Amino acid sequence: MSQPDAPTPGASRPAAPRSGGSSGSPWAAGGTMFAGLLLFVDGVLGVLKGIAGIATNDVYRVIDDYVFKFSVTSWGWVHLILGVVLILVGLGILKGAAWARGAGVGLASLNLIANFMWLPYTPVWAIVTIAIDVFVIWALCTDRADSRDRLRNG
Template structure:
């Protein structure tokens, strides 16, 4: 004879924290997309400033990663355009955009670290944006995977 068990009430706190985690992950991904767009626009502005006028940024003495400011301008301009495209891809929910967002945010952090002596505050802001984007995109991905498991 089969035993009949009564269904146990679910733990509402467990569902609430899981839903909250998913909401945070989704919100973090949207915020990461916005930050990628902002960082992209900042990169375009930095790039244009570096290309247009070589005297916009301070001249450095002996710096290990010293490049011509115009070369740095082109680097920032191109990276900024790609960041804008990836940010737009995140808004559309493209899977490639999440992977590219993490990779490009990492590249942006490294380049802005190398750019630090030219514009310290601007570079630090861009580094912070890049680090948050990496965290948000990686965390959002993990939480979405655990939701389906």
């Protein structure tokens, strides 16, 4: 009678699957939730930036010669509307809504472009927002847990 093969000392065992069964980067998986939170916070900051621009024209630096020159009030409306939509999409990502990830990538891209054009008005704030948007786009594009689960289960 033969005995089942006993593991030999020093032999490696297959790695246990991580929770959720995802084999992707844990940075990306955790980054998706963080991206949702960052979109929400970026939206709140956009709303505040927009309100400040709409309320008074002397809050931000006035630019004389600039290709993308609009009145500060116009920029305020752009940031206010974009901020409200970013808040909604950020909440959607935090709740796990499937539509929110794609919308988050698109809106983070729009917000990145708007802040690039806004750069001369508030350089530091715009650069910080651009960096946040780059991280959000990366995090939402690299986490493939949903597509892996659909392939595995469907």
